[in-house]
Each structure stands twice: as C-alpha cells, then as structure tokens.
Amino acid sequence: MSLAANILEGIIYGASLGMLYVLVALGLTLIFGLMEVVNFAHGAFVTLGAYLGISFLDLTGNFWLSMVLAGVVVGVLGLAIERTLIRRLYGEEPIYQLLLTFGLALLLEGAVILTYGQDNQLLSAPALLQGSPVPVGPATVPQYRVFLILFTGVLVAGIWLAIQRTKLGLIVKAGIEDRERAQMIGVRLSRVNMLIMAVGAGLAAVSGFLSGPLLGVSPQLGTGLLIVSFVIVVIGGLGNIRGTIISGLMIGILFSLTSFFYPSLANPVIYVAMAVVLLVRPEGLFGGVGS
C-alpha cells in the first residue's frame, strides 16, 4: 500500500475511534459545564452500556435495538444517580463529587464483574456491516468504521444543533457560561441537570456498545476510554463543546496514525500530546469555557 493510502486510512480509522471518544468526552464536558461535576463514573457507564448491550443482543438478536436499549437503561441509571446522590453535593468543592463518582465507578465496575465475570466478551459488528471494505480514494476501510463515522457524526451534529438552536439548548449554554446568573433569571437548572446527566450517561453507554467490535469488551473498557476523555477535555477545555469535539477527533487520529507507523508508541503518544499542550498553552487549545 502506498504511503498516502496508509495515511488516509490512518486518518479514517482515527476519525472513527475519535468519534467514539467524542461521545464519551461530550457527556463529560456537558456534565462538568453544567454541574461542575467531573463524573468519574462516566467510564462505568461506558462499560455498563457495552455489557448491557451484549445482554440485550442475546435477548433480541437485534444490534440496533440493543444499542438503543443500553443507552436508555444507562441514561435512566445516570438520572437516578444524579437525583439520589450527586445532587447532595452541589455547591461543594468539585473534589468531593469527583470522589463520590469514583466510588460509584468502583461499585458499578464491581457489579459488572460480579454479573459477567472478568473475561473479555466478544461483540462483533452487525452482519449488515460485515461486507467487503469500502474503497475511499486509495484506501479501503471496513464498513463498520465508515458507519461509525457517519452515525456518530450525525449524533454529535444533532447534539450540537440542539444546543445551538433550541430553547433548551440555550438554557444549557447559559447554565454552562454562568450558573448563578442563569438561576437568577429564573432558569430551573435542576431539570436541565437531570436531562444532561441522562443524555451524557446514555451517550457513554452507546459509545461503549459501539466500541465493542473495535476494542473488545472488558470490565476495564470504560475507565480506559474515560482516561483518554480526560486527556481530550484537558486539551479541549472542560465545558467547551467545540473544543471537546475537535480535540477528540485529533486524539483519535493521532492514535491511529501512530499505531500505523509505530504501533508500540500509539498508547503513550496521546499523553505526550497532552503534556505538550500543557507546556505551550495551559489554558487549552481552544481557550476557556464556552461553545
């Protein structure tokens, strides 16, 4: 294969992976922007989504239905956690919410191990997308990767539009920019918190399920994705929606390109990228909070 084909393939592979990162990081960034909570349990939502999805798949035999069900169930779980636990700590130092959600992450991961065991589970792409790879210019890309880019692209674009264009989105934006002021002008952020927590958890679950065919499903799947998401929001800025999307894609592509040419460096390289950003532009590549 030519170098150009290699690079193109690396970029496309990276974009598909990056979009999965974006789904996780977007929830993380919205939840932080609105509630000032760094949700450590977000990784557990990812893991839970993947495992529940597999169970639903066993039950229904339908990949798409399983994905939706996993997203909805985990979304409801996220909402319940926000209502019963996280809300008790609103207004306190963010460190305590981080600690609380860390405990929840342990608990949920333990529950997954208890139910499904510690072994990796196999999840394959739906039969519909297992046909021969798609030619893209000089490169060829598996159908599932192409689907991932398109599907998550539409999903992220939908969220973006919802935030930019709808009334609810404006409330979310106002809440992210200035929580106190939004409350002063009478916005009931309590409802919005519930919604965003549910949406964020649901997205994480969908991302977990969709990443199964790519990364394999293990109890550590979610925390792995969570740590990469931390890198992404450090680079893109917590609460910065545009920055999160761009830096998620960048990290995915950086990872893939490196793994094409220097496979053993692919995992460490994203942290080097973070260190460089911290050194050169500690405030993040895309400035502070905002969309």
Add this chain to the structure above:
Amino acid sequence: MVLLDAAGLTKRFGGFVAVDDVDITVDTGEVHSVIGPNGAGKTTLFNLLAGAYEVTAGEITFDGRDITDLPEHERPYLGISRGYQITNTYESLTVFENLQTAVALYHQNYYDMIRSLANRTEVTERVETLLERFELAPQRNVEASSLSHGDRRRLEIGMALASDPRLLLLDEPTAGMDAGETERTVSLIQELTDDMAVLLVEHDIEYVMTVSDVITVLERGAVIAEGPPGEIREDERVQEAYLGGKADA
C-alpha cells in the same frame, strides 16, 4: 509624599473596557477613596492595584518602584496589603488561627517545615495584639465561619494588617454592616492612617465623606472628578452621574 502612583491604567476584558486610562495617586498618611456607581470599574481598579489582574496598559509605581508586572504574592513585601469585598477568611480555622496564618506567612519563612508554629512567641505576640486591637479576643477559638458579619469584616481587616503595610487597600469594608459596626470600622480606619495610607473603594458615599482626605469618582471606567470631600460634594458632574443617579434609583 507620593506612595502609590498609577498612570494611564487601563483594563480590557475582551472588547469591554472596564478601567479606562485612570490616573490615581495616594500619599502617605492619607485616606483616599474611590467611589462611583455600580459597574463603574471600582473593583477592577482595585484588583489592578492589588496585582490580582494583569494590567492591559498603564503603569503603577509604589514608593518610586515600578510594580506594574510584580506578581500579587510579592506585593506584600513592599508594603501593600489588601482586604476583600466579599469576606475572604479561612472559614474552617479559628479567629486566632486566621490571624496566626496571616502573621506567620508574612513574617516567617514559610518554607520552614520543622519548627513548630505554636512555639513562635513573636508570632503569638503579634496575634494577641491584633486580637486586642480588633476586639476579637473573646472569639479567639471561634471558627471564622461562625462569626457575626461585623466580626468577620474586622477579622478580614486584621489579617490585611498583619504585614504592617504602608498602603492598605480596602474594598467596601463596611458593606453589610449596621450603623454601629460601620462607626467602629470608620474609627478604626482613621486610627490606621496615623502611620499608613489607606485606599478605600466604596459604593456607599455617606461615611466616605467623613473619613476621606481625597476622593476620586469613577464613571464607566474613567475618572470624572477628584478632590477633597467638600469639592466632590459640590461637583456638578458628580451630582449628576452619581448622586443624582442614586436619588433616582
């Protein structure tokens, strides 16, 4: 003698000019107040002088030395100290510990990891003096978060004085105080000026008139008048912009 001299001080936040080409000087031994309606840029000016914000343009000299870019944490060592508009104490520490912290971190080498702070008699003595002076001795073991509003404001000023500053910057020191507390604070401030300069930023101009030697009036980030209280009271632009505005409100 000119102690603090700021010239052409400007601060922009994005496209918004919060402080616009302000000149201000403070002499040793004087109480200089900055007044103006809400949003006039008083607190921004205050934070520029204290070093909490970076200056967009202009120059600040203190005692003949250029301090425009001096980090905030180095200014106390030249003799500049500040209080806060919103009471800013160590909430979970007691009154004694709050003052002890302020005294020790300024007067002792704060990188000392071995010697016990409690055995530093010179620190303890200073703290005792401050407790007496600010009438906080009865509350010495009370956590700052449980103090009454007036007591906390006095603790706040006491902490700012722990470094024996030559210039004390105070941001609305009597905000939220009742008449009695305000009077106590005002007489405190008047005592202070025996050996230092005080720069007050105030919204409420009532007591400013009695306590100040010089008053600077800000509106929309710019100086519209400056002079002794009597002059300021008579100034038409001030009456229109500030007093008149206030009467309408």
Add this chain to the structure above:
Amino acid sequence: MSSEVAGYGQYRELLERLLDSPLRLVGYAVFLFALPRVLPIGIGTQIAILGLFALAFNLLFGYSGLLSFGHALFLGTGAYGAALLVVHLDGPPVAAILLAVLVFEGAIALVTGLLSLRLGGVYFSMITLAFAQFFYELSFTVDGLTGGSDGLLGVYRPSLFGAGLVDLADADNFYTLVALLVLLVLGFSFLLTRSTFGRALVAVRENEERTTALGVNTYRVKLIIFVISGMLAGMAGALQGLYIRFVSPDILFWATSGDAVLNTLVGGMHTLFGPIVGTLFLHWMEDTFFATSPGAWNVLLGAVFVFFVLFARSGIVGQLRSLLRRVADWADRREAETTSIAAESDD
C-alpha cells in the same frame, strides 16, 4: 470571663493538648511493633508499605487539598527503579537503592508537578491520572527494559548496607526497616503539619486567593509538597518492589492510585495516622474475606467509599476524634453545672 465562655473547658483543653502532643509518635511505634505480631508478617509488611504510600499521598491531598489520581506513577516507577537497580547492578545495598529512588522520583515529580499544577482544581486530578496512565502504557512499550506484561523477574533483596550487613531476605529484618521508615515519615509529617510550611499548605487548601494576597507563592508551595509526596510514594514503591521481588505494569494501573485515595479517605484525610488505619482496615477486609471475589469486593468498597464521602468525610480517625471532643465537652458542661449548683447552694 467572656474568654472562658468562648474558650475550652479543662477536659477539652487536656484532650486538645494530648491530640497535639508528640507522645502520639510513641503510640504509632507501638502500633507498628504490634502489627506483625497480630497479623501474619506478610500481611503486616504489605499493610505497612501501602500505608506508607497512602501517607505520602495524604501529605499532598490531606494538607494542601490537591487530589492526585496518579500516585501509582510514583509507586510504580519506584518499584521498577529499585527492581532494575537490583537486576542490572548485581544487588547494590538497599540503602543506596532507596536514596537513588528518592532522587529519581524527585525529578519525575518535579516535571509532572510543574505541568499538572499549571491548571487548578479538578484539572489537576485528571492530569495526574493521565500522567500515571502514560507510564503504565510506557511500561509495555519499553518491554526490553520492563519485561512488558510478563513483568520484571529475578528481583531479590540485597542487604541493607552491602557486604551482608543487615540481611533483608529475613522477613523480620525487612519489616523492621519498613516500620522504621514509616515512623520516620510519620515523625516528619508531624513536624511538617505543625510548622509554618504546614500552615501555608492548609492556607492554600482553604483559600488560595487569600493566601496569595498574604504574600505566598502558592504555586511553589504546591510544587514543593507535590515533590515531597512523590518522593516518599516512590520510596514506598521501592520497598514494594523489593518486598514482592517482582514488578508488573499492574502497579502503574489507575486502580493503584485509587487505592491511595480510598485508604486515605476511609482512614481520615486531615489526620496524620488516618491513611495507615484506612490501609489496615481495607487491606485486611479484602485479604480476609474477598481474596477470591474481586467483583463483590469492588461493589462493597465502592459503597463504603460513597458512604464515607457523603456522611463521614473525616474518615475513621476523624470521626473518633470528634467523638472524643464531644465527650470532653460533655464532661466540661457537667462539671460547669455541678459547680454552679454548688455555688448556688453555698449562698
């Protein structure tokens, strides 16, 4: 009169003095002496080493409020460092290994600290976690050096001072070394927390803005405690590598950082001895009841931790302390009542 009303009664005063007294160190020494006699020495050694790790973590977290989720980085690199020195230098004296690891960890902590502290608050937690994950991934990348996922084999315990002086292959000797180091760190922490620097740390934790205005270079204060904490955590790592005589990437995994957080919060984060109590409690529980069921242990651990965050944030030691204070205050009130009744009947 008024100062007595606001001040403490005699029992409370006595209690505060006891709580603040260096006599506590004698208590810690007794505890460490008893530990391997109550529990099997293997578990005792493990608890002492991981307790030291939590202690190092708490110097940073408990006193300056900086929540590092990446302390596995120091424990892991310390363990690898010590193991590599043993394997490649044919068993240099352990004293020299510990010194070398302290210097090495100081350098790592300085670099990672400079970067992690550039952003405040929760970013610090995320960045430290990411740096630890970097070293975790790196341990697979440089498998020629570390043995990759197979781990590093062939580690043994040289004598403490070389030439066979103080044989550390002996379990009792090794435990004594660990216990002495733990005591040394406890002693240092005791001095530190009462010192001016200790107060600067508390001041940074409670109100960084105010502390800057008082003339403190808070960035440097945070960096210094980060480096000290990293060095001591690295030393715990060196002991761990020498103790297990095997090092694998697991030690750099995020869960290891999480252990320090869990042990410290459950034991008591604003206390000197809390991290050791927490390590003892959690490690003993896991080892005794859950060695074969990690899933159930994680569920219980997570639930216990959530409980402590919500309802008992000061941890076991902190809760005990406030209980003692309440008892002392109650005793003082009782006494005050009896005296006033006595005074009335005198009239």
